[in-house]
Amino acid sequence: TEVAALEAQRAVDAGASAGLLYPSHGWLRFGYQKGAPQDRYRVVYEESGLPLILFQYPDVTKATYNLETMLDISAQPGVFAMKNGVRNMRRWDTEIPVIRRERPDLQILSCHDEYLLHTAFDIDGFLVGYGNIAPELLLELLEAGKAQNYVKAKAVHDRLLPVTKAVYHRGSHMEGTVALKHALVERGILEHATVRSPLLPLEPGAEEEIKAAIREAGIKKVVI
Known part of the structure; x- marks a missing residue:
């Protein structure tokens, strides 16, 4: 937490206006003590003054926050938004309405690249890698979601589905990071899709599959 606070201060000094505060990665293996996440956000904000985004990790990890913890953190000074990537739609459907009710001023951002349609109706924005691939269509989906226009949102979802499947419906979500680069090459944003270890290249044929999608x-x- 001390290191995170120092990094947050460096970010402030460099001109940052907000920060996405990750859980301590030791929690991924063993979980966290009750109250520890709240303390982490408190210390980082008090020592840096950097406005913070609460980051909800996937339900399959031990670093995922329960509802009580999310409500506590989102009530603390300096926390203005939540990036929610719980990737458990049962939890999303039960917890997000409670957070909306109890913390009406909190901005809720979905980071569910593979569940854009499901989460589009409950949010203020997307904070997703997918936004690098097709920001134009994600803006359309977000606007439809805010308007509760399911027909329009479903149409955008269906148009994106080949890309969603080619990039994010893979064996590991980390493969999506590699696939994302191939998509950016196809759009003319990157010149190549080279990755560094521990990421590995995708299997033969994946590049053409992504480009076709x-x-x-x-x-x-x-046009850059």
Whole structure:
């Protein structure tokens, strides 16, 4: 936490206006003591003054916060938003309405690249890697979700589905990071999709599959 606070102060000195505060990664293996996440956010904000985004980790990890912890953190000074990536739609459907009711001023951001449609109706924005691939369509989906226009949202979802499947419906979500680069190459944003260890290249044929999905969705190259 001390290191996180120092990094937050460095970010402030460099001009940052907000920070996404990750859980301590020791919690991934063993979980956290009750009250420890709340203390982490308190210390980082008090020592840096950097406004913070609460980061909810996937339900399959031991670093995921229970509802009580999320409500506590989101009530603390300096916490203005939540990036929720719980990846358990039962929890999403039961916890998000409670958070909305109890913390009406909290901005709720979905980071569910593979569950955009499901989460689009309950949020203030997306904070997703997918936004690098097709920000134009994600803005359309977000606007439809805010308007509670399911027909429009489903149409955008269906258009994106080939890309979603090619990039994010893979064996590991980490493969999506590699696939994302191939999508950015197809859009003309990156020159190549080279990755560094511990990431590995995708299997033969994956690059063409991703490029074909981008074309099928009608997503054009970007003029830079």
